[in-house]
Amino acid sequence: MNTTRHCLATDLKNNPELIEQYKHYHKPGNGFPAVAKSIRDAGIVEMEIYLIENRLFMIMEVDDSFDPIAKAKSDAQSPEVQKWETLMWQFQQALPWAKDGEKWLPMEEIFKLTEQP
Template identity: 60%
Template sequence: MTRTKRFCYSCDLKNDPELIEEYKAHHAPGAVPEAIVKSIKDAGIENMEIYLTGNRMFMIMEVNESFDPAKKAEMDANNPAVQKWEELMWKFQQSLPWAEKDEKWIALEKIFQL
Protein backbone atom coordinates (compact mmCIF):
# COMPACT_ATOMS: atom_id res chain seq x y z
CA MET A 1 0.00 0.00 0.00
CA THR A 2 1.33 3.42 -0.98
CA ARG A 3 1.46 6.05 1.75
CA THR A 4 0.95 9.71 0.93
CA LYS A 5 2.79 12.64 2.41
CA ARG A 6 1.79 16.29 2.16
CA PHE A 7 3.96 19.22 1.07
CA CYS A 8 2.70 22.83 1.22
CA TYR A 9 4.22 25.81 -0.57
CA SER A 10 3.51 29.50 -1.10
CA CYS A 11 4.26 31.93 -3.91
CA ASP A 12 3.00 35.39 -4.84
CA LEU A 13 1.49 36.58 -8.07
CA LYS A 14 2.21 40.06 -9.34
CA ASN A 15 -0.43 42.30 -7.81
CA ASP A 16 -2.19 43.05 -11.09
CA PRO A 17 -5.84 41.96 -11.43
CA GLU A 18 -5.53 41.30 -15.18
CA LEU A 19 -2.44 39.12 -14.73
CA ILE A 20 -4.08 37.27 -11.85
CA GLU A 21 -7.12 36.48 -13.99
CA GLU A 22 -4.89 35.32 -16.84
CA TYR A 23 -2.94 33.09 -14.43
CA LYS A 24 -6.18 31.59 -13.15
CA ALA A 25 -7.27 30.91 -16.74
CA HIS A 26 -4.02 28.99 -17.35
CA HIS A 27 -4.95 26.77 -14.39
CA ALA A 28 -8.65 26.28 -15.19
CA PRO A 29 -9.85 22.68 -15.64
CA GLY A 30 -8.33 21.29 -18.84
CA ALA A 31 -6.07 24.32 -19.43
CA VAL A 32 -2.81 22.97 -18.02
CA PRO A 33 -0.91 21.24 -20.84
CA GLU A 34 -0.89 17.44 -20.67
CA ALA A 35 2.93 17.40 -20.66
CA ILE A 36 2.86 19.42 -17.43
CA VAL A 37 0.26 17.18 -15.81
CA LYS A 38 2.33 14.14 -16.83
CA SER A 39 5.51 15.61 -15.34
CA ILE A 40 3.69 16.21 -12.06
CA LYS A 41 2.32 12.67 -11.91
CA ASP A 42 5.62 11.09 -13.05
CA ALA A 43 7.32 12.71 -10.05
CA GLY A 44 5.05 10.88 -7.60
CA ILE A 45 2.62 13.74 -6.97
CA GLU A 46 -0.82 12.19 -6.61
CA ASN A 47 -2.83 15.33 -5.90
CA MET A 48 -2.06 19.03 -6.23
CA GLU A 49 -4.25 21.99 -5.32
CA ILE A 50 -3.48 25.71 -5.52
CA TYR A 51 -5.45 28.25 -3.50
CA LEU A 52 -5.36 32.03 -3.93
CA THR A 53 -6.10 34.96 -1.64
CA GLY A 54 -5.32 38.41 -3.01
CA ASN A 55 -2.08 37.74 -4.84
CA ARG A 56 -0.72 35.07 -2.44
CA MET A 57 -0.99 31.43 -3.48
CA PHE A 58 -0.81 28.27 -1.42
CA MET A 59 -0.10 24.91 -3.02
CA ILE A 60 -0.86 21.59 -1.34
CA MET A 61 0.70 18.46 -2.81
CA GLU A 62 -0.02 14.91 -1.72
CA VAL A 63 2.80 12.65 -2.84
CA ASN A 64 3.61 8.97 -2.72
CA GLU A 65 6.78 7.41 -1.36
CA SER A 66 8.59 7.79 -4.71
CA PHE A 67 8.48 11.61 -4.53
CA ASP A 68 11.75 13.42 -3.94
CA PRO A 69 11.85 17.25 -4.29
CA ALA A 70 15.45 17.22 -5.56
CA LYS A 71 14.61 14.55 -8.15
CA LYS A 72 11.54 16.56 -9.24
CA ALA A 73 13.70 19.68 -9.66
CA GLU A 74 16.17 17.69 -11.79
CA MET A 75 13.37 16.19 -13.89
CA ASP A 76 11.91 19.66 -14.45
CA ALA A 77 15.28 21.15 -15.41
CA ASN A 78 15.64 18.48 -18.10
CA ASN A 79 12.09 18.76 -19.46
CA PRO A 80 11.70 21.41 -22.22
CA ALA A 81 7.91 21.50 -21.81
CA VAL A 82 8.23 22.21 -18.08
CA GLN A 83 10.87 24.86 -18.72
CA LYS A 84 8.59 26.58 -21.25
CA TRP A 85 5.67 26.43 -18.77
CA GLU A 86 7.83 27.81 -15.94
CA GLU A 87 9.00 30.66 -18.14
CA LEU A 88 5.38 31.51 -18.96
CA MET A 89 4.32 31.27 -15.29
CA TRP A 90 7.14 33.59 -14.22
CA LYS A 91 5.33 36.33 -16.21
CA PHE A 92 2.66 36.19 -13.49
CA GLN A 93 4.60 35.12 -10.40
CA GLN A 94 6.96 36.97 -8.11
CA SER A 95 9.15 35.76 -5.30
CA LEU A 96 8.08 36.12 -1.70
CA PRO A 97 10.00 38.96 0.00
CA TRP A 98 12.15 36.47 1.98
CA ALA A 99 12.87 34.12 -0.92
CA GLU A 100 16.33 33.46 -2.29
CA LYS A 101 17.16 34.88 -5.73
CA ASP A 102 14.97 33.25 -8.44
CA GLU A 103 13.19 31.10 -5.82
CA LYS A 104 9.47 30.76 -6.53
CA TRP A 105 7.54 28.32 -4.38
CA ILE A 106 8.65 28.38 -0.73
CA ALA A 107 7.98 25.39 1.54
CA LEU A 108 5.59 26.17 4.38
CA GLU A 109 6.36 25.17 7.95
CA LYS A 110 3.56 23.25 9.62
CA ILE A 111 2.94 24.86 13.00
CA PHE A 112 -0.40 23.35 14.06
CA GLN A 113 -2.51 20.26 13.52
CA LEU A 114 -5.81 19.35 15.18
Protein backbone atom coordinates in the same frame (compact mmCIF):
# COMPACT_ATOMS: atom_id res chain seq x y z
CA MET B 1 -0.14 3.72 -0.14
CA ASN B 2 1.52 6.14 2.24
CA THR B 3 1.38 9.80 1.34
CA THR B 4 3.01 12.90 2.71
CA ARG B 5 1.61 16.42 2.49
CA HIS B 6 3.77 19.34 1.40
CA CYS B 7 2.47 22.92 1.67
CA LEU B 8 4.14 25.73 -0.25
CA ALA B 9 3.53 29.39 -0.98
CA THR B 10 4.45 32.02 -3.54
CA ASP B 11 2.96 35.27 -4.77
CA LEU B 12 1.44 36.54 -7.96
CA LYS B 13 2.11 40.02 -9.23
CA ASN B 14 -0.55 42.21 -7.67
CA ASN B 15 -2.34 42.94 -10.92
CA PRO B 16 -5.99 41.82 -11.30
CA GLU B 17 -5.66 41.18 -15.05
CA LEU B 18 -2.56 39.01 -14.59
CA ILE B 19 -4.21 37.14 -11.72
CA GLU B 20 -7.22 36.35 -13.92
CA GLN B 21 -4.92 35.12 -16.70
CA TYR B 22 -3.06 32.93 -14.21
CA LYS B 23 -6.34 31.45 -12.99
CA HIS B 24 -7.36 30.81 -16.61
CA TYR B 25 -4.17 28.81 -17.28
CA HIS B 26 -4.96 26.61 -14.27
CA LYS B 27 -8.52 25.68 -15.30
CA PRO B 28 -8.99 22.08 -16.50
CA GLY B 29 -7.68 21.65 -20.03
CA ASN B 30 -5.83 24.99 -20.16
CA GLY B 31 -2.46 23.83 -18.83
CA PHE B 32 0.29 21.94 -20.61
CA PRO B 33 -0.37 18.16 -20.64
CA ALA B 34 3.38 17.47 -20.34
CA VAL B 35 3.45 19.46 -17.09
CA ALA B 36 0.59 17.48 -15.56
CA LYS B 37 2.32 14.27 -16.66
CA SER B 38 5.62 15.35 -15.09
CA ILE B 39 3.81 16.09 -11.84
CA ARG B 40 2.13 12.69 -11.77
CA ASP B 41 5.28 10.86 -12.88
CA ALA B 42 7.18 12.40 -9.95
CA GLY B 43 4.95 10.69 -7.38
CA ILE B 44 2.67 13.64 -6.75
CA VAL B 45 -0.71 12.03 -6.15
CA GLU B 46 -2.67 15.28 -5.74
CA MET B 47 -1.87 18.95 -6.08
CA GLU B 48 -4.15 21.84 -5.21
CA ILE B 49 -3.48 25.57 -5.47
CA TYR B 50 -5.46 28.15 -3.51
CA LEU B 51 -5.46 31.92 -3.96
CA ILE B 52 -6.16 34.86 -1.67
CA GLU B 53 -5.48 38.32 -3.07
CA ASN B 54 -2.12 37.65 -4.76
CA ARG B 55 -0.80 34.93 -2.39
CA LEU B 56 -0.81 31.35 -3.67
CA PHE B 57 -0.89 28.30 -1.40
CA MET B 58 -0.11 24.84 -2.80
CA ILE B 59 -0.89 21.51 -1.17
CA MET B 60 0.85 18.45 -2.60
CA GLU B 61 0.13 14.89 -1.54
CA VAL B 62 3.09 12.75 -2.57
CA ASP B 63 3.78 9.04 -2.42
CA ASP B 64 6.97 7.34 -1.27
CA SER B 65 8.54 7.63 -4.73
CA PHE B 66 8.59 11.44 -4.62
CA ASP B 67 12.08 12.95 -4.64
CA PRO B 68 12.11 16.76 -4.92
CA ILE B 69 15.72 16.83 -6.15
CA ALA B 70 14.97 14.31 -8.91
CA LYS B 71 11.80 16.26 -9.80
CA ALA B 72 13.77 19.52 -10.11
CA LYS B 73 16.39 17.81 -12.30
CA SER B 74 13.74 16.25 -14.52
CA ASP B 75 11.90 19.59 -14.84
CA ALA B 76 15.14 21.37 -15.79
CA GLN B 77 15.63 18.88 -18.65
CA SER B 78 12.06 19.11 -19.98
CA PRO B 79 11.52 21.78 -22.66
CA GLU B 80 7.74 21.76 -22.07
CA VAL B 81 8.08 22.18 -18.29
CA GLN B 82 10.60 24.99 -18.83
CA LYS B 83 8.23 26.66 -21.30
CA TRP B 84 5.47 26.46 -18.65
CA GLU B 85 7.75 27.81 -15.91
CA THR B 86 8.81 30.74 -18.10
CA LEU B 87 5.16 31.49 -18.87
CA MET B 88 4.17 31.31 -15.19
CA TRP B 89 6.97 33.69 -14.15
CA GLN B 90 5.11 36.37 -16.13
CA PHE B 91 2.45 36.17 -13.43
CA GLN B 92 4.38 35.08 -10.35
CA GLN B 93 6.81 36.91 -8.13
CA ALA B 94 9.06 35.50 -5.46
CA LEU B 95 8.13 35.95 -1.83
CA PRO B 96 10.01 38.89 -0.27
CA TRP B 97 12.31 36.59 1.73
CA ALA B 98 13.03 34.14 -1.12
CA LYS B 99 16.58 33.63 -2.29
CA ASP B 100 17.50 34.10 -5.95
CA GLY B 101 15.83 31.45 -8.09
CA GLU B 102 13.35 30.35 -5.40
CA LYS B 103 9.68 30.41 -6.26
CA TRP B 104 7.46 28.05 -4.27
CA LEU B 105 8.69 27.94 -0.67
CA PRO B 106 7.76 25.28 1.88
CA MET B 107 5.56 26.34 4.77
CA GLU B 108 6.02 25.26 8.37
CA GLU B 109 3.21 23.25 9.94
CA ILE B 110 2.34 24.85 13.27
CA PHE B 111 -0.99 23.20 14.15
CA LYS B 112 -2.57 19.82 13.59
CA LEU B 113 -5.93 19.03 15.17
CA THR B 114 -5.28 15.31 15.43
CA GLU B 115 -2.28 16.05 17.69
CA GLN B 116 -4.28 18.19 20.08
CA PRO B 117 -5.62 16.82 23.38
